[in-house]
Amino acid sequence: MKRFSLGGNAAATTTSDTPRYRHWCDPACGHEAEPEPPRRQFLRSSLGLATAGGVAGLGLGGALAGCASTAPAGPADVVLLNARIATVDPKRPRAQALAIVGEQFAAVGSDADMQRWIGPRTRVIDAQGRTVVPGLIDSHAHFIRGGLTYTQELRWDGVPSLADALVMLRDQARRTQPPHWVQVVGGFSPYQFREKRLPTLQEINAATGDVPCFVMNLYDRAFLNRAALRVLGFDRNTPNPIGSVLEKDAAGNPTGLVVNTTSLGGLVALFARVPKLSDDDQALSTQLYMREMNRLGLTSVVDAGGGGQNYPEHYSGIAQLAAERKMTLRISYNLFAQRPGQELADYQAWSQRVAPGQGDDWLRMVGAGEYILWAATDPANFGKSVAPAPAIMESKLTEVATYLVGKGWPIRMHASYDSTATRILDVLEKVNRDVPMKNVRWALDHCETLSPRSMERVAAMGGRIAIQNRMSLDGEVFAQTWGREAAADAPAIGRMRAMGLPVACGTDSSRATSYNPWVSLHWLVTGKTMGDTRLNADRNLVSRDEALRMWTLEGAALTGDEARKGSIQPGKLADFALLSDDYFAVPEDDIRDITAVLTVVGGAVVHGSGAFAAQAPAVVKPMPDWLPVNVYGGYQQRRKSGMAQAPGAAGMHGAGCCAGSASAPIIVGDRGNWRMSCGCAVV
Ligand SMILES: [Zn+2]
Ligand SMILES: [Zn+2]
Ligand SMILES: [Zn+2]
The missing domain is CATH 3.20.20.140 (Metal-dependent hydrolases)
Incomplete structure (x- = not known):
């Protein structure tokens, strides 16, 4: 099992001896000194990007001297040239180049401005005229929880058609090793599919056969195939999960459809029963x-x-x-x-x-x-x-x-x-x-x-x-x-x-x-x-x-x-x-x-592709081998998906898919009657 490490050797640099600093923007900088921001100890990267531990300190010292005395700045660890940088700094919205010392940006400006930051050990990257933005910050994600199951999930994110999605489901069912399930845990929309609808239970059962399967649409509903119902022991006597309805057929047996009526708690509890990977x-x-x-x-x-x-x-x-x-x-x-x-x-x-x-x-x-x-x-x-x-x-x-x-x-x-x-x-x-x-x-x-x-x-x-x-x-x-x-x-x-x-x-x-x-x-x-x-x-x-x-x-x-x-x-x-x-x-x-x-975080490369692939850190190998992420990677990019075209796109919800909401089935829920907006399963 190959693991990727950010912390190769432990030579650390701190700035504890420089309690105050000046802006590093220019040797003639006249900015007032500001309190030193708290800095965690920076463990040098093993990624081949950053240089030896002492250099960061040198660079900082040089910058301090330069800022105060107009002497040339010391070398940076990384200089990025020939970029179109959107800084999100209102005082200088656009720039061409930047320099990094240790974990921080040291200078932002033009290619010419950066020359004095380049020393013998500085890693110089040519951005080839590409656009650079600050690292994106997702200010609301359930990342830690999602990370625990990411590799075992079959993600339909970006999949262009239901036909493609069902092929993925079928192929992944063939690959999945017991006791594991095929699982699609939200993150997609039926409207991203050309067919503009969700799969049916029949389609899911046909694709997955004897391998237990859980497909959840947002926090709206989950489809359990027959094998999953069997493993869970669901039968005519099974009560509704909390806040949800377990749909029953005319004979009173669960069909496999579970709909959230008043709380997502039932769907969360159901997913908790799907076998998980080792720690x-x-x-x-x-x-x-x-x-x-x-x-x-x-x-x-x-x-x-x-x-x-x-x-x-x-x-x-x-x-x-x-x-x-x-x-x-x-x-x-x-x-x-x-x-x-x-x-x-x-x-x-x-x-x-x-x-x-x-x-x-x-x-x-x-x-x-x-x-x-x-x-x-x-x-x-x-x-x-x-x-x-x-x-x-x-x-x-x-x-x-x-x-x-x-x-x-x-x-x-x-x-x-x-x-x-x-x-x-x-x-x-x-x-x-x-x-x-x-x-x-x-x-x-x-x-x-x-x-x-x-x-x-x-x-x-x-x-x-x-x-x-x-x-x-x-x-x-x-x-x-x-x-x-x-x-x-x-x-x-x-x-x-x-x-x-x-x-x-x-x-x-x-x-x-x-x-x-x-x-x-x-x-x-x-x-x-x-x-x-x-x-x-x-x-x-x-x-x-x-x-x-x-x-x-x-x-x-x-x-x-x-x-x-x-x-x-x-x-x-x-x-x-x-x-x-x-x-x-x-x-x-x-x-x-x-x-x-x-992509660079704290001065260290964490992702590189195309012309920048050589800069990238080692790939983490997902284990075990049957995991869907090994076949599909992550988000299915539109232009690169190369997937089969759907046989034919159905119309939007309401365009012949159903007779309108008046005919929608009424489900008796645990907090009163609840009705789907339409019977076609496109809600
Ligand atoms: Zn919320
Ligand atoms: Zn949330
Ligand atoms: Zn409909």
Whole structure:
């Protein structure tokens, strides 16, 4: 089993002897000295990119001398020339070249400016005129949980047709070794398929035969094949999973369809019963998932926790990778309340052992969320009716929020609908009278129907907004459920920005959306779903520069890291991506096809392809051999997929697929009757 290590030898450089520093931008720099930012010990990279340990210190010393005395700057570890750099620094939005010393950018400017940074041991990279952006920051992803199962999942992310998807399912069933299952765990949309529909149980059973199979559409529904029903022991007497309906046929036997009616808890519990890889293989899976993120230009994620993602046991794997210096992606994580009704006790227990800020730039705990109280949330899919939170919600949330803000814990809270946000804000305003909310960074997440009034209330308490492109996958369903007019403002990005609210963007991967950040950037710029349905009104579209800012600097600001990362500026962490295509020049619809050809985190190369492949670190081999990731890799890029064309594309939902909602079957759920919007299984 070949493992890739970031920490080859342990020669460390620190700047503890230089408590204050000046800007490294220019020898004649007149900037005032600033406090030295905290720097973790930098273990030299074994990737062949960075040079010997002492050089970083030399470079820094030279820069200090140069800045103060106009003497030439010392050598950099890395200089990147001939690039088109979008810095996301308003003072210098574009640049041509950059220099890196140790983990940080040392200089940004023109090719000529960089000459004095080049020494005999400096690694000089020719960007070949390509576009460079700050490393992308997914400000809301369920990364740690997703990493544990990434390699065993058959990911349909980007697959262009259901016909292709079913071929993948069939082939993977033939490969999969017992006791493992074939599993597709969200991240795709039926609208990305040319057929514009989900598979049927018959199709899934035909493709997978005797190999147990679990296919989940977002958090909406799961399909279990006959073999899975057998392994689980599901029969006519099996009760509905929590918050869900187990569909039964006329004879009373389960068909294999499980639909989330009131809570995603049932689907989560079902997936928990699918056999998992060993701890070692889960660690490999997490490394592969980080590398897949790096391939797409991501250098940081803010982890939103998740149901069943308990501290500390489900964080020990990622902590181990961090301790072994195997991180290639920076992770800031939030602790998600695990026990409905016992949320305060969860946080009281956790605050005994961990505090926000604990960790380092690779792995750091940053606060609470995205659930701090289960009762204060709303559905994860737009096709579900929204049941009002119980009346006890306000008093419970007051307790939990007062406790967290009092302890100085930043808060993130899931709120798709304004009806949820309104009640949360009622509570936070009350908390704010005793403990100022402005003492912590806090944000509402999703906010698809957040009203202008609620935006004002968020702004008044110094809050932030974190949106995600869930509409990319579930937008058609949103429009069917709530109407096209509501969809045009879901979310009302234009209004948020006009109000001056800080807005960061992310994905909400890996189940509620795909993890590909470029699908999200595409959505911000075009207002289109993965199924090419234009939903967002013009007033909610943003420029490419603004979209990039929401995916970089605004994400950093959510965790209080805006002075450390999120833009390409001297003194910030050297995280950037060299792109496959010019993000600023490609046709809008091609934004979603962009990848990175070179990704650098903290001055170390974590991904390289094409002309930059030689720069890339060793490949991590997924184990065991039968894993789908060994065959399909990660996201199925449109232009490179080379997959068979679908035999024929069906029309959109409603175009002959069903007789309309009047004929949709009624399912008797555990909280009343519930009806699918249509019987065709395209919801
Ligand atoms: Zn959420
Ligand atoms: Zn989430
Ligand atoms: Zn239909």
